[in-house]
Amino acid sequence: MMHFDVVTLFPDMISAAVRYGVTGRALERDIVSVSMWNPRDYTHDRHKTVDDRPYGGGPGMVMKYQPLHDAVHAAKQSAGGSAKVVYLSPQGKVITQSLLSDACQGSQLILVAGRYEGIDERFVELDCDDEWSIGDYVISGGELAALVVIDAITRLLPGVLGDDDSASQDSHSDGLLDCPHFTRPERLQDYEVPKVLLGGNHAEIASWRMKQALGRTWQRRPDLLEKKNLSAEQERLLKQFKVEVN
Numbered sequence: 001m002m003h004f005d006v007v008t009l010f011p012d013m014i015s016a017a018v019r020y021g022v023t024g025r026a027l028e029r030d031i032v033s034v035s036m037w038n039p040r041d042y043t044h045d046r047h048k049t050v051d052d053r054p055y056g057g058g059p060g061m062v063m064k065y066q067p068l069h070d071a072v073h074a075a076k077q078s079a080g081g082s083a084k085v086v087y088l089s090p091q092g093k094v095i096t097q098s099l100l101s102d103a104c105q106g107s108q109l110i111l112v113a114g115r116y117e118g119i120d121e122r123f124v125e126l127d128c129d130d131e132w133s134i135g136d137y138v139i140s141g142g143e144l145a146a147l148v149v150i151d152a153i154t155r156l157l158p159g160v161l162g163d164d165d166s167a168s169q170d171s172h173s174d175g176l177l178d179c180p181h182f183t184r185p186e187r188l189q190d191y192e193v194p195k196v197l198l199g200g201n202h203a204e205i206a207s208w209r210m211k212q213a214l215g216r217t218w219q220r221r222p223d224l225l226e227k228k229n230l231s232a233e234q235e236r237l238l239k240q241f242k243v244e245v246n
C-alpha cells in the first residue's frame with residue numbers, strides 16, 4: 001500500500017480529483033491511500049494565519065514555516081512509515097518516468113503544495129527531503145503538481161493497470177515516445193488505419209509499433225533518443241523509418 005499525504009490549503013481539490021479513473025479504482029482497492037493535511041488547521045491565532053509579508057519587500061505573501069512544519073509532523077505521525085517529504089515547485093528537479101518509478105519503492109510520500117509567492121525557504125531546507133517540478137512553468141499552487149505525481153506513481157503500482165493497458169508499453173516507460181493508436185472505423189476521410197494493424201500478425205504489429213515509437217522519438221524528441229542505447233534491431237527499424245519518411 002502506497003500512502004500519499006498532501007499538505008495543502010485546498011484539501012477538497014485533492015480529494016475531488018483522485019476519485020476518478022485509475023486513481024479512484026486504486027483507492028477503492030486499497031492499493032493506495034490519500035490523506036490531506038491543511039496548514040490552516042495547525043495555526044493558533046484567531047485569524048488562522050498561514051502567510052505573511054516577505055522580508056525584503058516585494059509583491060505577494062509567503063507561507064509561514066510553523067503551520068507547514070506542524071502539518072508535515074502530523075502527517076509523519078499518522079502513517080508512521082519512512083515518509084519522504086517532497087516540495088513541489090519550479091525550482092525542483094523536473095520529474096521523469098524513471099524518477100517516479102524509483103519513488104514507487106517507498107511506502108509513504110508527503111507532498112507539500114504551496115500557494116501565494118511561495119514558502120519560507122527554511123521549510124524547504126529543514127523539513128523537505130526533495131524538491132520536484134512537473135515542468136518549467138509556474139502554476140498558482142502546488143496542488144496540480146501533487147496530483148500529477150500521485151497519478152503518475154499510482155498507475156505504476158502492481159495491480160493498478162489491467163494487462164490490456166499495462167504501463168510497460170507506455171511512452172517514456174522505455175525512454176521512447178508512444179506509437180500511434182487507432183480504433184474503429186477503419187477509414188476516416190482519407191486517413192486509413194495502417195494495414196499491418198488490421199492483420200493478425202502479432203510479431204509484425206509489434207515491430208511496426210516499435211518502428212513508429214523510434215521514428216516519432218527521433219522526429220519529435222531527439223534528446224530522448226540521445227540517452228537511449230538502441231539494440232541492433234531498433235537501429236534497423238529506425239533506419240527503415242528514416243528511409244520511409246524521406
Ligand SMILES: NC(=O)c1ccc(N[C@@H]2CC[C@@H](O)C2)nc1
Nearest residue numbers: 088089114133134135138139141
Ligand atoms: N512546475 C511545478 O511543478 C510547479 C509547482 C508549483 C508551482 N506553484 C507553487 C505556488 C507557490 C509555490 O509554492 C509554488 N508552480 C509550478
